[in-house]
Amino acid sequence: KVYKDYFYYEPAFNTHDGGYVPLEEPNIPQQKLKIPEPLKPDKETDTDMYYTVISEAGESQIMPGIKTKTWGYNQPLLGKTIIFKRSKNIHVTVKNELPELTTYHWHGLNVSGDIDGGCHTPVYPGESKVLNFKCDQPAATLWLHAHPCPSTAEQVWHGLATAVVVKDEHEASLPLPRNYGVDDIPLILQDRRFHEDNQWDYHKDYDPDGVQGPTAMINGTVNPYFDVTTQKVRFRILDGANRREWRLHFSDDLEFTQITGDGSLLTHPVKFTHLMLTCAERAEIVVDFSNYKPGDEVILYSDDVPIVHFRIHEFAKDDSKIPNDLFKMNAPEVTPDTPTHKIVMSGMDEEVAINDKKFNMQRIDTKQTLGSCEIWEVTNSNDCDGGMIHPYHMHGCLFQVLSRDGKEPYPNETGLKDTIAVDPNETVKLKVWFDHPGVFMYHCHIIEHEDGGMMAQIEVQDPKNPQKFNLMDMDTL
Ligand code: C2O
Ligand code: CU
Ligand code: CU
The missing domain is CATH 2.60.40.420 (Cupredoxins -  blue copper proteins)
Known part of the structure; x- marks a missing residue:
């Protein structure tokens, strides 16, 4: 099966109170x-x-x-x-x-x-x-x-x-591209606005719903091309933008295979023609260029703007097959008598909050015991009519996605994750456990929402070795 859609709620794409900044094709040589x-x-x-x-x-x-x-x-x-x-x-x-x-x-x-x-x-x-x-x-x-x-x-x-x-x-034993720099390539997706004299001006561009610029910047390169010299290339894609969602697809609707989510391989590879990533999410994909010949060009787009050009060169034939079983999910059992953590992300721009509160460095918002596995229900209370998608992130753990509004998670959410995008008016259910003690943040990863207070923190204690954690104060920094 090849998935051809982005899954998320389309009317919410790009919603942004201060005014969304669409990408523009850069006007400089590749x-x-x-x-x-x-x-x-x-x-x-x-x-x-x-x-x-x-x-x-x-x-x-x-x-x-x-x-x-x-x-x-x-x-x-x-x-x-x-x-x-x-x-x-x-x-x-x-x-x-x-x-x-x-x-x-x-x-x-x-x-x-x-x-x-x-x-x-x-x-x-x-x-x-x-x-x-x-x-x-x-x-x-x-x-x-x-x-x-x-x-x-x-x-x-x-x-x-x-x-x-x-x-x-385990990963090293699988037939996957891993020659770093040749067929194993990170793609850090960001966007910027270049002002006069080619400088960035965060304050001029500030927007409480997330700062954006019209120019895509991939690994710090504007209008990049990549020389394809192997039939298959693995891309480690990271949405490293402050606010932008990337809706990725190739020219010719070229199929690709996603093999990892944020924190592990997927249990099974998933084939796509379109993939949406929200802030901080990662996906490793394998692209097979076998249908192309030297001199061809393949383009990666976000929506309808080209962001990377792939120049096809001579390559050796590669018949390797991505195995159907990539990863065994080994999540612990949920402790039956623990209460469910209910998290509500609300608002947009300056109004953002978690459970109606703005972040406070001195306040512990919830607790969990080291090693106990608990359910977290994360709701985006934004309205379907004009609300936005919030990418919810937790520090200190990798979680399993159990459901979206009671339905199956998306097919590429079978591995461990640390960031999950939540549609307006949607509730996702997560299985969460911590292997290490400490105070950890959880927040929306639209970074201006996080800085704007859509963030809270959890204390994780080992009952056998309780610790006092030092909480800084905004004023002492
Ligand atoms: Cu990517 Cu709180 O972080
Ligand atoms: Cu948000
Ligand atoms: Cu983090």
Whole structure:
């Protein structure tokens, strides 16, 4: 079966109180797609990996002519791809060389609250900190981004976001493309507005329903082309935009196969011609270019705007088949007597809230015991008539999607996820458990909604080892 629709409620697409900014085709020559290099470990042994991640400011050649002032990790814009191998002990030195405080949030990483990098763990300018944790989760594409309250959106807009890849033995045993940079390519989808002298101006473009620009930027490249030199290419797609939904499809309605969701492989691969991603969601897809010959061009669109051009070259025949069984979902049983967590995301623009409250760093909104598996019912109370889709994200866990309004989840929601888009007037049911203690945020991942207060936090305690967690205050930051 090949799915040909975007599933979500179409009248809600692009809804935006302050005025939606549609993408426009850039008026500059095509440029080679930038592919972030893998970050080199400072040291790696059989059991441990050591990395240094530095937030820095710089300048990037994005448009012809004047360079753009940008921020990034270990480079001026975005960052190098960080690779964690499952079951290794990871040691990351995070260093802040920016003029303001930042945090290092490992979006999708299953770690304790002090490592997670939410708003309670600032790293001040000139300071650094060492994070030690064990990587113990399935292979997937995650990401690192800044998360200081309430300027997450602005720092991400400046460029503080990069891909994180978890590798494991199971994924390595499958016949999937994984030659990074050749047939295994991250695609970080973002949009920006280039003002005079090619600069970004977050404040000028500010919009409480999410900042947008008309120009698609893929891995920091505007109007990119990619040279296809293998029959099959795996794309690790991340919606790294502050607000934009991407509705992806190829020229000729070329079919592709989705193999992962946010936090793991899907239980079974799913074939599509169209795929919608909301903020922070990831999908790895495998595209088979066998119907094309050298000199052909295949285009990836979002809605009707071309965002990447694929130039087809000579390639060897590849008969590998994606196995039908990719992943076994191993979610724990729900503890029968625990109450259900009910989460209501309401409002748009400045009115956004969770359970009628704005985020407060000093307030714990709900609790869950380490290891207990509980039901979370997440409702978007926006009206079907003019409401928007909110991508709901949880830190510190990977969850299973049980249902959407009592019906089956979408066919590409069979794996572990950490972000789920909720239609206006819809309720999704999730199975949620935590493997690590700490205080974790949950929020809408339209980043201006998050900064605007559509965020809350949970305390996860290990009853055998109760801890007191230090909550920062907006004023002490
Ligand atoms: Cu992608 Cu609270 O984060
Ligand atoms: Cu996160
Ligand atoms: Cu929202």
